[in-house]
Amino acid sequence: MSNELYADSAQARELDRRMSGRYDEWGNLIRPAHEFCHQYDPKEREARNKAENERKAARIRVAIGQMEDFFQCKRT
CATH class of the missing domain: 1.20.5 (Single alpha-helices involved in coiled-coils or other helix-helix interfaces)
Structure with missing residues (x-):
């Protein structure tokens, strides 16, 4: 079976994180922009x-x- 069709649990978690858009490419939770912005x-x-x-x-x-x-x- 090829690697493209198989996803172990670590690969699935990584894919879920990427697809959710809440995590960056290193798996860190992305904080909302208002926490970074200052007036x-x-x-x-x-x-x-x-x-x-x-x-x-x-x-x-x-x-x-x-x-x-x-x-x-x-x-x-």
């Missing part, structure tokens, strides 16, 4: 995003500098 002040969110973007830009500049040093390139 932040728009100004606070904007300030946080701006600070995060500045940190990202700094990391990108460092990475580009390291690549230029590695490949011995000069900026024009």
Whole structure:
């Protein structure tokens, strides 16, 4: 009998979990979105995003500098 037609109890439980949509691909229960969401002040969110973007830009500049040093390139 082929594996496609046979499902032992572990396989059946995994399939049930996938089909229910309540579990992620690792079998962990998915919490409702309202447990993750927070209502932040728009100004606070904007300030946080701006600070995060500045940190990202700094990391990108460092990475580009390291690549230029590695490949011995000069900026024009």
